[in-house]
Amino acid sequence: MKFQLLAAAAALLVGFAGAAEAHGPTRQKTTQSIEINAAPDKVWTVIGNFQDMSWLPPVEKTEGSGGNDKDATRTLTLKGGATVKEQLTKYDADTKTYAYRITEVDVKVLPVTNYSSHISVKGEGDKSTVTWQGAFYRGFPNNDPPPELSDEAAIKAVNELYQAGLASVKEKVEKGS
Amino acid sequence: MRAAMVALSLVVAGAASADEAFITNQNGDDLTVLDLATGKTVATIPIGGKPAGVAVSADGARVYVTSPEGKALTVVDAAGRTVLDRISLEGGPLGVAVHPGGSPVYVADWYAKHILVVDPVARAVTARVDVGASPSGLAVTPDGATLLSADRDSDQVSFVDLKTLHRVATVPVGQRPFGVTIDRDGRRAYTANVGSNDVSVIDIASRKVVGVVKVGERPYVVGLAADRAFVSNQYAESVSVFDVTTLQTLATVPVGEYPEGVEASADQTKIYVANWFSNAVSVIDVATLKVENTLDVGDGPRAFGAFIRPTPRQAKP
Numbered sequence: 001m002k003f004q005l006l007a008a009a010a011a012l013l014v015g016f017a018g019a020a021e022a023h024g025p026t027r028q029k030t031t032q033s034i035e036i037n038a039a040p041d042k043v044w045t046v047i048g049n050f051q052d053m054s055w056l057p058p059v060e061k062t063e064g065s066g067g068n069d070k071d072a073t074r075t076l077t078l079k080g081g082a083t084v085k086e087q088l089t090k091y092d093a094d095t096k097t098y099a100y101r102i103t104e105v106d107v108k109v110l111p112v113t114n115y116s117s118h119i120s121v122k123g124e125g126d127k128s129t130v131t132w133q134g135a136f137y138r139g140f141p142n143n144d145p146p147p148e149l150s151d152e153a154a155i156k157a158v159n160e161l162y163q164a165g166l167a168s169v170k171e172k173v174e175k176g177s
Numbered sequence: 178m179r180a181a182m183v184a185l186s187l188v189v190a191g192a193a194s195a196d197e198a199f200i201t202n203q204n205g206d207d208l209t210v211l212d213l214a215t216g217k218t219v220a221t222i223p224i225g226g227k228p229a230g231v232a233v234s235a236d237g238a239r240v241y242v243t244s245p246e247g248k249a250l251t252v253v254d255a256a257g258r259t260v261l262d263r264i265s266l267e268g269g270p271l272g273v274a275v276h277p278g279g280s281p282v283y284v285a286d287w288y289a290k291h292i293l294v295v296d297p298v299a300r301a302v303t304a305r306v307d308v309g310a311s312p313s314g315l316a317v318t319p320d321g322a323t324l325l326s327a328d329r330d331s332d333q334v335s336f337v338d339l340k341t342l343h344r345v346a347t348v349p350v351g352q353r354p355f356g357v358t359i360d361r362d363g364r365r366a367y368t369a370n371v372g373s374n375d376v377s378v379i380d381i382a383s384r385k386v387v388g389v390v391k392v393g394e395r396p397y398v399v400g401l402a403a404d405r406a407f408v409s410n411q412y413a414e415s416v417s418v419f420d421v422t423t424l425q426t427l428a429t430v431p432v433g434e435y436p437e438g439v440e441a442s443a444d445q446t447k448i449y450v451a452n453w454f455s456n457a458v459s460v461i462d463v464a465t466l467k468v469e470n471t472l473d474v475g476d477g478p479r480a481f482g483a484f485i486r487p488t489p490r491q492a493k494p
Contacts, residue, residue: 022311022330025245025269025287026203026227027435029454029477089394089412099412116412118434135435135454143248143269143288 023113023137024145028155033131034166038173040123043130044096046172047119050074050088055172056165068098082109089116096121110161111139112154130169132162196442197486199240199255200451200458201228204477208242210258211458213442213449213485216472220258224251230273231438231482232282240486241282241297243270250284252297255486264300266293273482274315274324276339283324285312292326294342304342308335314356314398314481318363318381325381327354327368334368334377336384346384350377356398356481365421369396369408376408378424388424392417398481400439400448402463407448409436416450416459418466428466432459438480443487451480 036043046055050068053059058078066072072088085104092098097120107113115136122129136158139149147153198211201224208228210220226247233240233255240253250270252262270293272285281303284293292312294304309328316325317339324337328347334357336346352372359366359381366379369392376399378388393410396417400407405427408417416430416439433452436459441448447469448461456478460470 025229025271027453027477029204101412133454143246 022141027137028151029135030158031133032162033129034170036128036170036173039126040121040128043121043128043173046169055169057168107139111149111157112136134158195488198449199231199484200474200478200480201231202475202477203227203229203479205475207475209474229479229481230271231484232273232275233483233486234275234279235277237486241273243273245269245271272313272315274317277321283315285315287311306337306342309333316357316359318359325357325366327357329353348379348384351375358399360401367399369398371395390419390424397437398439400441402441402445402448407439409439409450411435430461430466433457440485451478453477
């Protein structure tokens, strides 16, 4: 399954978006957020463990090492078998925020390169806001990208992923599951 | 009494740094003109084509802006705040520098292994200079003799003789150098190495790396003021500061998210940092190494290049 929730066989092509690899000239950004009717601590128990991304619908399995320490790694296996490798770059339980990077993904799974992300929980009482933001380049590293690897395609894919993930967190937390 | 003293110091500070900043907002497709004395936006100039690189001419009259997606070099009348011309180029124009004499303009093609030499009046590419892969930052020595190109994907800096327009040397630096900055004496150059999280210090005369300074994650470019180097660390959301003589780290200053373009005020008392994700410019006091103000700009400021224009009042005191 593609990261952007489309059905697809596990990609055959090997893509690699390593640190600081070649990329297009224009970095994209997006910020998505959702309000949840629950205390921030409760929301954090669902999303605060870097080694468990089961709250994101396409993720079937999270395997990794290093817990929630800086430089911890995880491999997400998606429904259909594609994998995404990620690395934790910042983690602060006190402010309920962490940042991570994709170290390896096929652009057919998520059409981005040099992807980095922050997620945070803020709130008071029984109201929380989860904010998820990403910075990334399009999937195509050169000029004149094909439509499926354009800036627009990258933003659309990440937005859809974030919206689906945030909706899933809200549902899990509010149902108390 | 206290209010009067504050007011007085504001007046003095204003007079001391009456520069303007021309900030390329890549996601917003425009150019913010900031009056740095008041911290206010005084103009927003539509550019298009995802503007990234910027170079103010030495006399402050012109601002050259590259648009890598739009494949163009835009010529802006700095004082009039108007677009004078838009010159179509090829490839992915990104890094840009102006000869100290006002012309030509040098433009790095991110996708090719060359620098375009552009005559902005004739609106023509007059030469292509071969360098390494993905040339990024460009800088010209103050005497106008040599152009330095940070060849990002070749892990080197190319030295180009501007009389012959031939590369005369390559200097290996850290991994993936992006920005390159030359000091005011033309003695040393500094590259921000995105891949190795450090800064290479190059002696220009001997064409040798004379020092390497560890900085934060994903450094973008180096700004210089009063014998201090200020390095924007994109992932670390900070600016690393080191002493250019001892190469010792002096401070790590927290700024906004994804800090990119960095440049000093003409009087070297302030450092301005464009924060790409935060849509803001951080103002760092060079003496105290504290952020003293944060100025709103457009969407996705990169300000890659020389973006500060001394106003005529300051240029000719």
